[in-house]
Amino acid sequence: MSQAIPKLVTFxxxxxxxxxxxxxxxxxxxxxxxxxxxxxxEDVVGFIARKLTVEFDRLxxxxxxxxxxxxxPSNSMSAYSxxxxxxxxxNLVNEPLWKKESTVCYAASIPLVVEVVSxxxxxxxxxxxGKYEVIGIPEYWVVDYLGLGAKKFTGNPKQPTISIYELIxxxxxxxxxxxxxxxxxxxxxxxxxxxxQIFQAGGFPTS
Numbered sequence: 422m423s424q425a426i427p428k429l430v431t432f433x434x435x436x437x438x439x440x441x442x443x444x445x446x447x448x449x450x451x452x453x454x455x456x457x458x459x460x461x462x463e464d465v466v467g468f469i470a471r472k473l474t475v476e477f478d479r480l481x482x483x484x485x486x487x488x489x490x491x492x493x494p495s496n497s498m499s500a501y502s503x504x505x506x507x508x509x510x511x512n513l514v515n516e517p518l519w520k521k522e523s524t525v526c527y528a529a530s531i532p533l534v535v536e537v538v539s540x541x542x543x544x545x546x547x548x549x550x551g552k553y554e555v556i557g558i559p560e561y562w563v564v565d566y567l568g569l570g571a572k573k574f575t576g577n578p579k580q581p582t583i584s585i586y587e588l589i590x591x592x593x594x595x596x597x598x599x600x601x602x603x604x605x606x607x608x609x610x611x612x613x614x615x616x617x618q619i620f621q622a623g624g625f626p627t628s
Contacts, residue, residue, distance in 0.1 A: 432493060432500055436522045444489075448548070450498035458539065461624045465537050465566050466504045468622035473507060473533070476609045483510045484532065491524040492531065494552045500524065501549060505535035505562075507608075528557035532608050538565040546570050550586060554593045560608050561586040561593065566620050581620045 429450030430438075439445055444455040458466070470486055477484040484507050491500045509530050518524035525531060534553060536545040545563050553561050563570075563586070568579040575582045576599070586593035587607045598604055598616040606612045 431498060435500060444502055446502050447498065447500040462537055462539055464622050465564060465619060468619060469535055470505050472614055476612050484508065485510055489523065493524050493526050494556050495526055499552065503534045504537045507533040531558045533560040534558055535562040535564060538563060538569050542569045546574055550593065557588060559588045564619060583616050583619065
């Protein structure tokens with residue numbers, strides 16, 4: 422029995438097709454429909470977005486968190502829709518796809534990206550981490566509030582973990598936070614937030 426080979430789609434084709442509503446990404450030319458997140462996942466996303474917005478507003482930084490913007494790695498048939506994406510408005514004039522496609526390509530536009538882990542945890546830990554590193558995004562959070570990732574990411578035994586990747590000399594260096602650990606953000610060093618507070622937002626019981 423033969424298996425149909427899916428037709429690869431260019432970013433332009435994907436952008437022209439992408440419908441209103443729903444959430445879609447392009448993974449190496451394949452359109453992927455993202456599952457509707459569960460409520461706890463959305464609680465965590467909303468909590469993080471609120472805390473980060475308060476912080477960059479306090480610092481009077483020219484940042485925004487868009488609702489449905491995409492990140493497109495250069496020379497790639499991929500485009501990602503992060504859970505939380507902070508954009509530097511001052512650099513959006515340099516983004517060729519921003520006006521028509523609400524899509525960014527350059528690290529100077531993207532101070533920080535957050536992905537909140539769901540069942541497809543390997544995308545966040547492996548695929549997107551690699552792509553974001555190549556773009557040069559300076560800070561990337563993987564928030565695994567259920568401890569779904571591999572033990573090298575979530576400990577043994579597995580537990581809720583926040584991995585913060587900081588770009589140093591072109592490569593990501595990761596620091597992991599659990600429990601009452603205070604989050605250390607390279608972009609927001611005065612951020613007063615613990616891993617436990619984020620996990621509680623997702624309904625995860627803490628000791």
